[in-house]
Amino acid sequence: MSGEGDASVRATEPPTGAALLAAADTGVVVFDADARVVWSNEAATRYLDVDAATVEGLSAAAFAERVATRLADGDAFIEAVTEGGIDGPDRALHIVEGPAERWLERRTHPIEDGEYAGGRVECYVDVSDQKHALDRLDRRERTLRAVHDVLLDRSRPLDDRLDELLGVAGRMLGAEHAAFARLGDGRVLVENVTSSLDAAVEPGHAIDTGETVAGVVAERDALVQADGATERWPGRRPVGVAGDVALDYYVGVPVAVEGEQYGVLSFAGTSPKEAGLDWELTLLDITVNSLGHEIGNSIREDRAEEQLQQARREFESLVQDVEDYAIFRLDVDGHVESWNRGAEAIKGYEREEIVGEHVRTFHTEADRETGYAEELLERARERGRALDTGWRVQADGSRIWVNAVITALRDDDGELQGFLKVTRDMTERREREQQLEHERERLEFVNRIIRHNLLNGMNVVEARxxxxxxxxxxxxxxxxxxxxxxxxxxTDLIETMRTFMKAIVEGEEHEPEPTPLGDVLAAEVSKANRAYDDATFEHDELPDVPVLADDLLPEVFENLLTNAVQHNDGPAARVQVETEVSDDEVVVSVLDDGPGIDESVMAHVFEKGQKGFESPGTGFGLYLVQEIVDSYGGHVEATNRAVGGAKFTVTLPRLGDGEQA
Known part of the structure; x- marks a missing residue:
């Protein structure tokens, strides 16, 4: 090997302070200016598993190569040491070979003066404890994040999340077997299993509670942790394990839903576990609380979904029997998905013919060319619903006039699920309305002739x-x-016809408004006093309240006051006007002292023409009174007084305090 040491170098005296460094816990290796090892202490020998006498005199490269064989990433160490001892970004060394696995932190310091000036000192600090603590924290953080993500990922079915949760918690506890079982009726039903044991059962397995360790958890209703589980609870097996398996380690925790025991999470292994799982067990306890909440949510959602499906089935059953309306669903693109009897009757299509077809099928050719059906769907999509009245085409090609409502159907997240369309055949009603309009025009024509030609003639006759x-x-x-x-x-008859035509013929434009009742009554009583010298009209203080009426209201009381005088057979009629005010309505009564109403005509007194032209009046007065009062949302009734005479009672809606006449 290159760079082996020589005797002259090895004989070099140790550096100053070597005696102090020799006993330090930090491993120290000193390199001279030629990058050769001149000294190392006992800690360096212990950490790097190299003999001090052997490495002294070695070049930096040779030293690095000898140490690198014991490191997880020896190449990076060699590169750092041989390139002038440059301190790399990752100073951690993971020793995997040797007497003990260690984590060392390597630091380098240049020697600026003295005998070894130009050289460097390398220090190796044992950070195994800190590294293991950080690793534990990192594992805990990853476990906590995994548990959090699994529990809150509601886009996935709960069953899938439970499987993953068992895996995460099982790894956290170092368990070989994890299962979740539901409790009920003295039995334990396995719903989820994650296990490496051959004796594990499949989900759906049921066993008596007394035969499982989960029964102990259920009895105590608290977390249970134990080594020697098989010996401690003979005859009981962890949930999800069949047969006799020597399981020493066991953790079980009860799962409550809405305050009631629901199930048990169980974890087991074939060997005892070391102490120090307090954090893991605390997290497990917190996890089951969240799990119980998620299970409760799932149960409520399932229950709500079942109720929704039941309501939908009942609604569809109800809709199916409706015959006056075509009620059917459309998909998001406008294709027919359902069909009721009303749709068959109105549209003329059988279910098999129309389901799957586009809603434009019902439109006229002109509407199909302009894309009117698609326009209505887009309007419903944007605004929530679309209203339309127009022609539609039946299965046989005939046209009908319809009123249609298209409503957008969305789920809880606002996603469009389709449309509901309700259609009513308005053809006959339209024809009736057209006929009524024609009749109204004819009546108005006759009315103009009566009012202008006849009234002008009467004025001429009266003048002459x-x-x-x-x-x-x-x-x-x-x-x-x-x-x-x-x-x-x-002349009176013509004026009555004018009022009658306004109330009846123009009824659709007849809008009640706030009207001062007291002023109207005062004016009509005063007018009656001037018209009938021999009659007496009496009233209490008239109410200063607004009622819902219009300019026809004076006609009501003029007719009633006139009727009270004209049908009185005494020498001088006496007429009383009484009022009663409540929160919601005002009651006005006109009482006379005449002969009263013949019982034979009492039931028909408000009908048209009840009085003939030979009697005072036209016979339309009381009919007109009823029609006008009805149009206000009120009502009128006639009775005979016990003391003699007739009583006509008019009830009118009163406006609230915030509404002014």
């Missing part, structure tokens, strides 16, 4: 009659009075 009045003799005067009365009746 008023001119003639005072110029006729006593024989003709009664006939003129009859003409004037009839003209007045006809």
């Amino acid at each position: 009659a008023n001119i003639v009045e005072g110029h006729v003799d006593d024989e003709v005067a009664p006939h003129l009075a009859t003409i004037q009365d009839r003209v007045e009746d006809m």
